[in-house]
Amino acid sequence: MTSARRIFILLYTASGAAALVYEVVWTRLLTLQLGHTVAAASTVLAAFMGGLALGAWIAGSFDSPVDSRARAAAPLRAYATLEIVIAGSALLLPLVLRASVPALAWAYADGTAPARFGLVRVAISVVVLGVPAAAMGATFPIAAEWLTEAARLYAANTAGAAIGAVAAGFWLIPAIGLRATTWVGVALNGVAASGAFWLATRTPANTETAKTAEKFSVEDRTKNSLRSQRSRRSTRAAKSSGQSALEVKASPTIAWIAVAVSGFAALVYEVAWTRLLALVIGPTTYAFATMAAAFISGLAIGSAAATRIARRTSRPATWLAAMLLVSAVSAVAAAWFAATRMPLVIAQQVADPSVVFGRLVVSQAASVALLLLPMTVALGATFPFALAAASGPVSAEASVARMTSRVYAANTVGAITGALAAGFLLIPRIGLRATFEAAALAAAITGGVCLIVTIRSRETFRSRSGGARPAAASI
Known part of the structure; x- marks a missing residue:
């Protein structure tokens, strides 16, 4: 770089x-x-x-x-x-x-x-x-x-x-x-x-020198050529190992749906956790900052890790589905602990006569961050995997900005829906616990469907390629 x-x-x-x-x-x-x-x-x-x-x-x-x-x-x-x-x-x-x-x-x-x-x-x-x-x-x-x-x-x-x-x-x-x-x-x-x-x-x-401009153009063409070579190698490797055409080329529909549901679940969780922490910690700026910092720290870790994995894997759609399933399970577990055990822990800390406010706030923030870490890491990983699944290895000729904006917009539209649904429908009608469970169920169903689709597509490709090899051999 x-x-x-x-x-x-x-x-x-x-x-x-x-x-x-x-x-x-x-x-x-x-x-x-x-x-x-x-x-x-x-x-x-x-x-x-x-x-x-x-x-x-x-x-x-x-x-x-x-x-x-x-x-x-x-x-x-x-x-x-x-x-x-x-x-x-x-x-x-x-x-x-x-x-x-x-x-x-x-x-x-x-x-x-x-x-x-x-x-x-x-x-x-x-x-x-x-x-x-x-x-x-x-x-x-x-x-x-x-x-x-x-x-x-x-x-x-x-x-x-x-x-x-x-x-x-x-x-x-x-x-x-x-x-x-x-x-x-x-x-x-x-x-x-x-x-x-x-x-x-x-x-x-x-720059005013044509030499520099020409050098830049040569570098630009070289990068595109290398990308094309990598795309061809990835496609050949995928075909030889029986990868699905859906994962080899691109899975934009799966990526958009999955990343939209991920955004929906993330904002439902964020609104619900804001409410839950306001009840447990108090309706202060510290509570909102604790929730925001815990969420975004996990998202940063997850997206950084997924960025590295997405460059090496030929199955980003499978990883995307797995992250949705992990986020659903960890969200329910974290909400259960926060609602049943965390108030007792905080009450014990506050009752300590030697407690210091600054240390108490830092301790609460660290506890919430660790509690939310598995869920937020999984949610953060969905975006890089969605980008990889939507683009595929043959996207060098496509507009990077256009593909990125589509995935980003799908994720954000899901987030808008989640924020409005949590505040105006889910929490007022069914309560906090059922809200967490509803968002987790949506993420789990989407992850399961995406996983089934990718597995079936891979099996279909293997069966077709298996039937094509004898015919090719006879010719």
Whole structure:
């Protein structure tokens, strides 16, 4: 990996940290205005995820420039511009939220118009979060188009997000407040934008010597040639070992369905865990930051591990199905322990006369992170495996940004559905325990179906290839 690519991954990590700094801050601001109910939290999450999905879909719809030199610099400039838009939106968000107070007061009407208040709350969340969330979502396919390593980018961004969630919830907001914490996020966006602009100036698109530009074009063609050779070798190896055509070529339908269900389950778990931790730990910023940091840390570990495995395996769809099954089992086990055993442990800690608040918070956060680790690692691994399953080994000619945006958008649409279903339907109607079980059941069924489909496809391919070999031998 060249130094420019390493620098860009670090920049994208900083962008992920800024995104979670904003999410913690904005969740705090919006719940102060919209309420601390599960429905309010679900509305905020759904609006945020909707913006991410829309931005990713729009960004993936644009084709790259044909000229290799322009293709090298254009994504970097677009990415830097988006980072500036995110920073500007973050500075304007408190002003827009303050201006919405009269509309909220009118809609609330002393509690006599709950339906109207709910609709206005959704509208305000979409307006306030739409632009920055869409810009955040658009950065991923654009960054992946330049780096051509979407899974590595996802892992780096998620690792930065985990750092941002921990820093914002446990240190920045308590120490310097919401406004100054927002400026920390703005500074991180500024670093990412400045670094991307700097990298753009160092690409062959901005050099005046034709020799450098020609060198870049040769390198670009060489990479494509190597990818094509690897694709042909992978296809031949798969055919010789009896791999299924579904896994050898691509499994976009399986990948989109599985990653959408993964996003659905993840957001149901996130909303439910936010509620559960508020009951066990307390409805504080620490509780939300604990949940967010625990979730995102596990996602980062899972995506990083899956990125390495996805490069070596010829069966990403099988791995994808297995991760859904693991996440379902571990989610139910973690929810059972948190509901039955964790309150007793926390009560014992609080009753200790020598307890120190800071140590107590850190201990609770570590306990929750370890409890959620198996589930979140499995959920984090689904995205890289979905990318590998959707693309297949012959995707070098396809648009990286378009394929990445489709998988990302499917995952985010599932997340939107999960956030809304958890806050407005599942938790109010069937309770927390049944909500965890329903999300786990959906993930388990999807994982089982995906596993059955891939196994049957492999058997079908083996039977066809077995019948074709004697015919070929007779000829």
